[in-house]
Amino acid sequence: MLSEGQRIAGQYTVERYLGRGAFAEVYRVRHRFLGRQAMKVFKHVGSRAAAEELLEEAVLLSRIGHPNIVRVFDAGIAETPGGRSAFFTMEYVPAGNLEQYWAARGDRFTRIGEAVDLLIQICDGLAVAHGERPPIVHRDLTPQNVLVGFDDDGRPRVRVSDFGLAKRTDAFTGLASARGTLAFKSPEALRYRKGDSPAGDVWAVGAIAYLLLTDTLPFHDDSSPVAFFGVPRDAPPPSPQIRNPEVDDELARTVLHALEPNPARRAADAAELARLLRGWRNPETRQ
Template sequence: MIGMLLGERFALEREIGSGGMARVFLGRDTVLDRPVAVKVLNPGHDETDIGSRFRREGRTAARLSHPNIVQVYDAGEAELDGKKVSYIVMEYVPGGDLKGMIDKRGNLSEVDLARLGAGAAAGLAHAHERGVIHRDVKPHNVLIDAYGEPKLTDFGIARALDATTSQATRTGAYLGTALYSAPEQLRARV
């Protein structure tokens, strides 16, 4: 995959992250000559609930435009390695994630916590004002830009307030990361 062109525009340079749903590559937009992050759905998920969530992530995040939310530039389907894949092209945020920052630096100062928390809260407020609930806020999903400012990412399990509950999750199912969830969410009281 590395060195390949996706959608006749995005050159994949190297893998920078992966999960059960997708892999993320550092890429280059060959038209605008800028670095981008390209999230590619893992094979086999296209016609599943995971594939539906992935495509919804692209549409949901693209509705949001805020300095503390990773910008979505493009989304679609293309052929890669002889297979049809779904992808999302986003702003490349070079500073890693908040989890990595905490692991590297240890406890953050009160000033850093206040600044990072205020930025993340501003991004969440923007999303909420537009009817989007993130549902998986955790240090892994807060990226740090080149100026040390936070940017929310990974709206893969976000719920649009205009969607019915059955579109977002099945009854009794919980999406999110248990370690970072409120106890009432885990008990299905929210």
């Protein structure tokens, strides 16, 4: 949609293309005063009202600011070769997403503590959204939607991004309509198509945890029609200890708790899962 060197909204120069999703493309840009940022440009163009509706993600992100949620700087409407497009700019995280970061690290079975630290940060960011009233659910949490950069002291810092499918839950039912990536969707969301909730986001974190600890997804049959309706997910997956003996009993229980098929018996939200993970990381804090 954009080309290198192109000027956008009079303030941004496109440096390079970074990637694309179902609804938007992302570019690295440079603001004339503020330096390097990432710009998300929506593919679907139309009326100004329609373009402004697409910027709801930027509004959500600006409201739930947190060190573990990607920061939004600006939003607007730009003319592209395809017509009018909505865009917003956010912090540029050069290390890439969680999938890329973890693959580059190597020796995965010796870094359980680091995996848990990253998972806690994911939960801390989500907990802010889940703490809204009514809660905001992400609905599409995957390793590709978790950015990993570094603080000044060299420690990795997570930023949860791509809240494009995020939606406030119904104040009475606590649910939002189900969307997102099948491999990281909870059983209730797949079965009923209206099962997204904070507990559904917890299930996605559990799937990410299982992947980080075992290099394997908890369920492999997401392409089958049966799996789409969640039938194979009526029982928990095999313990992560089977695939990685470095995982101890306590951590295995926590991950399987996040992947509990019955949402009523699962951690209710990201704050609860963060507490359990911190209890494993720092045993003296366990209650």
